[in-house]
Amino acid sequence: MADMNSLERAAILLMSMGEKDAAEVLKQMGPKEVQRVGAAMSTLKSVSQDTVSGVLNEFLNECGAQSGLGIGAENYIRNMLTEALGEDRARGFLDRILLGSSGSGINSLKWMDPRSVADVIRLEHPQIQAVVLSYLxxxxxxNILAQFPEKVRLEIMMRIASLESVQPEALKELNHILEKQFSGKGSNPSTVIGGTKTAAEIMNNLDGAVEQELMEAIKGVDEDLGNQIQDLMFVFDNMRDVDDRGIQSLLREVSSEVLILALKGADDFLKEKFFNNMSKRAAELLRDDLEAKGPVRIVEVEAAQKEILVVARRMADAGEIQLGGGSEAMI
Known part of the structure; x- marks a missing residue:
């Protein structure tokens, strides 16, 4: 149990429930969650009865600590978010929550492969394309952006970086149009969407060569905007700024195979940072595996590093780790 990450425990739990019950649980998850849990289930091999019992007992203990009280009222959510985040930020979150509760329209795009989504929005106005990519x-x-020609990518990214808000009625209308496509009140406050942070997050997930090409193109049009986006980007080399506790938490969520590939492209300082946050035995094994791995393609290294960055950003959004180490102000 101590060596298992949360995904592996979730996979064991679902496989212990039986197909019908597990399917009902999966229906409540988003596409990325289903993909991650499904991948973990597919890699399970021989699991001992003691391990299964341990996972079930842990799950029952966590459930026993819950009150069983489910609150989904819009007013409650609105008041809670406003109290926690302030009115402006809460409004944007609430609009996304209410829109995302639908299984159709924009939310349906999350379940589609990138090429299919690109085909759906290919003939739309670039501003519509920018709004859709900002929402996903x-x-x-x-991956969707990579399906477009270079000039189109540049225009879409420029629009994403320049976005600040979208009227809720406009977002609902777009959602309605997409619903119709899949099935064969201007005074309202705006929904916060897009911006340089969103642009930076998308850039972080692009293939290395595409990312560099697009950044150069953006700077060619607007150097200040390009620098703002670049300043907000979090790349693998920035992992050196994550504190030791964060690295330890991250290591519990990343497989050793992915870590080996990612560290093949890291400098000695960053490698030592990971080694120093493992047990002595685990660090020795990782060093041996790195030496035995031999040459690997750059594209494989970049893919592994991006996979770790996705996990790191997810954990940072959940408040489990802090990206940027001690450079951020604390109160």
Whole structure:
């Protein structure tokens, strides 16, 4: 149990439930969650009865600590978010929550492969394309953006970086149009969407060569905007700024195979940072595996590093780790 990450425990739990019950649980998850859990289930080999019992007991203990009280009222959510985030930020979150609760329209795009989404929005106005990519997760948006020609990518990214808000009615209308496509009140406050942070997140998920090409193109049009996006980008080399506790948490969520590939492209300082946050035995094994790995393609290294960055950003969004180490102000 101590050597298992949360994904592996979730996979064991679902496989212990039986197909019907597990399917009902998966229905409540988003596409990326289903993909991650499904991948973990596919890699499970021989699991001992003691391990299964341990996972089930842990799950039951966590469930026993819950109150069982489910609150989904819009007013409650609105008041809670406003109290926690302030009115402006809460409004944007609430619009996304309510829109995302639908299984159709824009939310349906999250379940589609990047090429299919690109085909759906290919003939739309670039501003519509920018809004859609701003709404989707950054890694999916990056894969969709890669389906477009270079000039189109540049225009879409420039528009994403310049976005500040979208009227809720406009977002709902777009959602309605997409619903119709899949099935054969201007005074309202705006929804916060897009911006340089969104652009940076999408750039982080692009292939290395495409990312560099697009950044140069953006700077060619607007150097200040390009620098703002670049300043917000979090690349693998920035892992040196994550504190030791964060690295330790991250290591529990990353497979050794992915870590080996990622560290093949890291400098000695960053390698030592990871080694120093492992047990002595684990660090020795990792060093041996790195030496035995031999040459690997750059594209494989970049893919592994991006996979770790996706996990790191997810954990940072959940408040489990802090990206940037001690450079951020604390109160």
């Amino acid at each position: 997760d950054a890694d999916q948006s990056a």
